[in-house]
Amino acid sequence: MKILFVCTVPKDIFSGGRYHTHLMASTLSHLGHEVTFHTNNAPVYNNEFLEHIPGYASIHFELSGDFRTPPEEHFDLVILAPDQSQNLYYDFAFNICDTQKIPLVLINFESPNWFNSLSPYPRDENLWDKWTKSLLRPSVILSSAKESQKWAKEYYPNVEKQNLYSYWYPPINSPAADSVFDKNITKENSILAISRFNDKHKGALDLLSVLDESLRGYTLKFLTSRPILRDETTIPLFEKAENFGINLKFIENPTEVEKFHEIQKSKLMLFPSYFEGFGYPPLEALYMDTPVVCYDLPVLRETTEGCDGIYFADRGNFDDLKIKIQKALQSQPKNMRAAIFKNTNFEERSKSLNTLVSEWTSSVSSWCK
Known part of the structure; x- marks a missing residue:
């Protein structure tokens, strides 16, 4: 055809x-x-x-x-x-x-x-x-x-x-993911945040509300397509991270292989979006056996059905978001990759x-x- x-x-x-x-x-x-x-x-x-x-x-x-x-x-x-x-x-x-x-x-x-x-x-x-x-x-x-x-x-x-x-x-780009997947990898003390500061519905500003003493010593990583500058939008994030001893790391324009490697090294993906038409990042994380905390979106419940590595917080409820982050960090979900294989490969x-x-x-x- x-x-x-x-x-x-x-x-x-x-x-x-x-x-x-x-x-x-x-x-x-x-x-x-x-x-x-x-x-x-x-x-x-x-x-x-x-x-x-x-x-x-x-x-x-x-x-x-x-x-x-x-x-x-x-x-x-x-x-x-x-x-x-x-x-x-x-x-x-x-x-x-x-x-x-x-x-x-x-x-x-x-x-x-x-x-x-x-x-x-x-x-x-x-x-x-x-x-x-x-x-x-x-x-x-x-x-x-x-x-x-x-x-x-x-x-x-x-x-x-x-x-x-x-x-x-x-x-997802499963061939690139497969090229770096290591089921025995040792996770870093890091959380990968997927969001955008220029699109409010992506929830980047909600991250301010979850940075607290419980994350001291963690590195909060961002994958970005452009430099993240200290400006009126991001200064509160930099200041709060510094106050709680949280390191910020911005990875600009990663390759597909680098992206999947950063996902797999992280203990958690944080995805505070209020709307997704599909939502690639949570599926990419689960495929790399990295748990996800996100807002409760029906489309993500559908595409990740049967996977125990995704934790849904009430939309806009920062207290619940914090609870789910701690739950995900303390849990050890199994078989995330297998559970969503048919929906992603x-x-x-x-x-x-x-x-x-x-x-x-x-x-x-x-x-x-």
Whole structure:
């Protein structure tokens, strides 16, 4: 099958949605589909995916960023990875589907009704305007989890014989993780915090409320895509860490292998996000046998079901967050990796996607005629 991916990629900046999309394209290429990826930039992890991800090297990348000239080639399916811009690339994808009479797959990272139901920092629904317009033709609305699909069905139009709802858990970069995994590793006295200071719903400021005497002597590590400076946002974090003898370590632009190594060395991953459309970091941690403390998000309960290494705190309840941190540090959960293997491993997720693609083409393609 000939499949076209359409999306924009920010230059020199990591994007979780683009990461998801490149992994999905790689799984399809790995399965033997002929995959073309029309975009404007190579991702920051391009060389690492070439080294570790099966199928990635076989993708044909069109990096011109030309979203005006339609391709001469005929495709069987267009997969659109949206963002919250009003970029020309949406119309580029729509025109290909309408002209060639082929289905569109919209990767539904999240719908606004879902985001605004959980995040204390709501967003304007108009940011999703182009996502909704994607579905004015035979389309698959592909969510990342059953929880996501539930909200999508409430928000997006549902036209009989035009829209098909589906979901698929994307893989983590398990080949890179496997390359450094050591079941006998000695954990450092460190906690890895995954958050962003420039997105309030990621909960970075909540970390201030959990730094106390109980963490004296620990190192709190951050993986960052840009330098973390002492400014009005971060000065309270630096000061509180110093007061309690907590070391801060900022690891800037780690490679995929370095990321997984830092995860595995840590005694705990702290993930205080108020909303996730999927939530890669907790799954990456559990795959490396590192327990996780996070806010109680239904999507994370779904994707980590059956794993005893994840501790859910009431959203915004700092006392409960502290309790769960201590519980996780004092516990010794077993078989975290095995418990979430099928939901995360590249080969496992590839098999499940191939089944879905067959379902999409048999159902939606007939609606395009």
